[in-house]
Amino acid sequence: MIQLIVGTAAVLGALIIMAVFWKVGTSSMPRDDDYKHVAEAGYAIRRKYFWALLAVSLVLFIIGVLAFPYPKVMEAKIKGEPFVVKINSKQFQWDLSAAQIPLGPVRFDVTSQDVNHGFGIYDEKGGLVTQSQAMPDYVNKLYVNFTKPGKYKIWCLEYCGVAHHIMATEFEVK
Amino acid sequence: MDISYERRVAGISMVIGAITIVLFGVTIFIGIIARTSQGGFITLRPDVFYEFMTLHSVGVAGSLMTGITAMMWYSLRKHLNLHMNLMQIMFGIIGAVVVSLLAATLLGFYGTGWTFLYPLPFKSAGAWDDWAAGLYLLLLLCVVAAMTISWGDVVVVASKKYGFSGAVGWKLIAGIDTPQTTPPPVVLISTITSLCGILSNIAGATVLILLLIHWADPGFYLDYLYIKNLIYYFGHILMNMAMYMAVAIVYELMPIYAKRPWKSNKIVAISWNAAFIAVSLAYMHHLLQDFPQPFIIQVIAVFGSYMAAFPATVVTVVGAMVLVYRSGIKWTVAPLYMFIGLMSWTIGGFWAVLDAGFNNAFHNTMFVPGHFHLYLLAGTSFIFVATLYNITEELGGCKDAFEDRLGLWAWFIGAYGVALTFLLSGVFGAPRRYAVQMPGKEMWSAFGALFGWIVIFALILVIGRYITRLQKVKPLRS
């Protein structure tokens, strides 16, 4: 869902930027020799643009940080004890401490035995739900609140060698 | 400044331009083969795919970097007397790098992608040889050395002429504006950029040496998270440098076509110092999915990424727009490449900020190649090509032909198609660096490959025309 919203914004934003460049690029004629005058008009627009950019950035910044499944944020958000699943990984397979997971809050303790991997959870439709890195010597705590039962897939989201693209497995939420 | 010096720099840049654009074209071609395989038109064995991906990314980034560095010297030639012998040393090193890159990937099957995340180079699951990993790290160390030489020279020569605090704009910020201390924008930006690059090279050299020690003695312990931070500080900034050098060039060349001055002032100085800080903080967005990283660093990472948008758009892009608006500029291909280059930089940067802001949704998906292919393939490269056109205009008095415009628009369409198909497949969840796409996501790669072939068509035109135009340039030694 979030991907579709941001993706749409990405495309619309690109179109707006192109339109502005098109407008300015096609307004090069006729030459106005009073550059000072042109520049002052431009700088007046720039001031407005600066404040608009600041406002939009601040809003997106805050939404982004809060939407981010960082342990500190998620511990504040998630009520009750999460169900814990230990995830171990190695070239090129996933090892889960449970393949059946209850609905509700879950904490994945993700790590790796060899190189860096990426723990990406995909839903039945092939959409990315959430992810974290899997790094040797470290444990990534990834909180997820499952609200939809069904089969989920794990795909590797950090390049880990020749079979990276087939490093996948499944689990079920019910 | 000495005219014969200026001509020699222009001549050398012109030749380096020819070599690097050919290398650039060849390594883009390898990327297209990789994309064509992802699209299912041909089938590369996975190890070959990853080897091609590595060769493509290091080759393309390296040749563009080298080319744009030469173009930066070219645009600095009227202001700074850089050391030509250092330039030649730098290119000697780069030549050695090209040979060893070919050896490491084609003979040694080395394929970690350009990021060489520790400990992957040493744990290939049998795909590549140990010597290839060592050679790759060594060649990157040579790249670091070569870039440090050329950037160091810019900082030293600029500081000699304007004083260090003048060259990096601190005098301007403090309100001191004299001809002895205020450099033209191209010098200001090149100096700040070079300084930033040197700092990241220190990180790069550190990590490469540590990894080489580990390569020689596998018992040597390294902390994974620490190494990853160093790698991204180095890699992120190196990739951004190419674009910033390109933007410095635009500050020098665009005024020639718009017939208006683009001067350094307090705002320009503040903005490029802010850009320095933003790019140094923004590297951390590569580690947003590493939760052991302290929370405050994660927040700063996102903050730094948003911050990068301010100097870039508020000052540089708006500045360029004011420069051309009602300027009577004739849109010959050189300024057009530059203007579109700035546009792609803006769009690619906007996508990058979205990626940083909503990283959990996009990290390591095709969204990432989407954003950087746009600003590299339609941004930095466009400014590189614009400078090549400018050189042949300056030295050979060349005029545009139909093929020049055709090349430009074909490249434009191809590049935007390549980037957008990457980006959209990322929106629909396709992971990056998959030799074979996740089931159901192949279609995007197929379209991407088709657009890639349009880029090849454009490149043939652009390279062919550049070589034709070169022949009009009078012999260098006159």
Ligand code: HEM
């Ligand atoms: C027609 C033009 C191009 C095509 C079709 C193309 C194709 C590709 C493909 C298929 C990948 C692997 C994507 C993945 O699955 O992650 C890739 C990665 C990459 N490309 Fe390109 N590319 C093109 C131009 C460029 C240019 C101009 C640059 C830089 C100046 C560039 C730099 C890179 C880099 C840095 C990577 C990342 C490699 C990695 O993940 O380690 N590409 N490209």
Ligand SMILES: [Cu+2]
């Ligand atoms: Cu992997």
